[in-house]
Amino acid sequence: MQHEFIRPISGNLTRRHFLYLAGTGSLALLWGCATHPVTGRPQFILMSESQEIRLDKENSPHQISADYGPVQDRALRDYGSYVGHEVSRHSHRPDMPYSFTALNAPYVNAYAFPGGTIGITRGILLELENEAELASLIGHEVGHVSARHTAQRMTRGLLAAVVFSGAAAAAGPQWENVVAGLGGIGAGALLASYSRNQER
Ligand SMILES: [Zn+2]
Numbered sequence: 001m002q003h004e005f006i007r008p009i010s011g012n013l014t015r016r017h018f019l020y021l022a023g024t025g026s027l028a029l030l031w032g033c034a035t036h037p038v039t040g041r042p043q044f045i046l047m048s049e050s051q052e053i054r055l056d057k058e059n060s061p062h063q064i065s066a067d068y069g070p071v072q073d074r075a076l077r078d079y080g081s082y083v084g085h086e087v088s089r090h091s092h093r094p095d096m097p098y099s100f101t102a103l104n105a106p107y108v109n110a111y112a113f114p115g116g117t118i119g120i121t122r123g124i125l126l127e128l129e130n131e132a133e134l135a136s137l138i139g140h141e142v143g144h145v146s147a148r149h150t151a152q153r154m155t156r157g158l159l160a161a162v163v164f165s166g167a168a169a170a171a172g173p174q175w176e177n178v179v180a181g182l183g184g185i186g187a188g189a190l191l192a193s194y195s196r197n198q199e200r
Contacts, residue, residue, distance in 0.1 A: 037092040038147045046158055047151040053097060055150070056115025063111070064119060068104035071122060076102050083131060084118060087138045092146040100138065112141040114150035149198045 036043035047055075064070070070077055084100030098116035105121040112118045118141045128134050144150070 034148075036147065038143075043148065043152070044155060045148060045151045046155045047148075049096075052148070052151055053115035056113040056117050060113040060115075060117040060119075063113075064101060064103065064117075067109070067119060067121060071102045071104055073102075076125075080120065080125075080134075083134050084138050084142075087135055088116070088142050088145075091142045096145055098142070098145070110137055110141055112144040114145065114148070116142075116145050118142070118145075144194060144198065147198070149194050152198070153194065 034043050034045050035041070080102040081100045084098060088094060088096070088098040093116075096116035098118065100118050100120065102125060103119050103121045106123045107121060108123040108127060110118070110120045110124050118138065120137065120141075124137070125134070128137065
C-alpha cells in the first residue's frame with residue numbers, strides 16, 4: 001500500500017550528527033553490516049533495532065490520531081489484533097513489538113511503522129471479504145517491518161545527504177546552499193514512503 005508516513009527524526013541520528021560522525025571517522029563504528037532478516041543476504045543499515053522501535057514510538061501515535069484513533073468496537077479491535085499476531089509470529093522478525101490497530105478513518109489505507117506498529121483503516125476493512133484477505137493485507141505490512149524497509153530507506157537518505165553535502169563543498173560557497181537544498185529534497189523524498197521495489 002502507499003501510505004507509510006515518517007516525520008523527520010528528532011533526537012535520533014540526525015543528518016548533522018551523521019555528518020559529524022562521518023567527518024570524525026567514527027562512521028565505521030556505526031557501519032551496520034547486518035544480515036537481511038528475510039533474504040539472509042548482507043544488508044547495509046545505519047540504524048539499530050532499538051532506533052527503529054524508538055522512531056516508531058515517536059511517530060506512530062501522531063499518525064494514529066490523524067486517522068481518528070482506534071475504533072470503539074472492542075470485538076473488532078481484538079479480532080484485528082488476534083489475526084495480526086497470528087501472522088507476525090510466523091514472520092522473519094517475530095520478536096518485534098507488533099501492534100495492530102483498526103482505525104476510525106473512512107478512507108482506504110494501511111501502514112507499518114518500523115517497530116511493528118501497524119494501522120488498518122475502517123475504510124480498507126470494509127473492502128475485505130474474509131479473514132484470508134485481512135491476513136494477506138497484514139502480511140504485506142509485516143513484510144515491510146521484517147525487511148527493515150524504513151531503516152533501509154533512511155540509510156539511503158543519509159548517504160544521499162552526505163553525497164550532496166560533498167558536492168556542495170566541491171562546487172564552492174556560492175553553490176553550496178543550492179546544492180545542499182537539492183540534497184535535502186532528495187533525502188526527504190526518500191523518507192516519505194517505501195519504494196516501488198520494496199512494495200513489490
Ligand atoms: Zn506497502
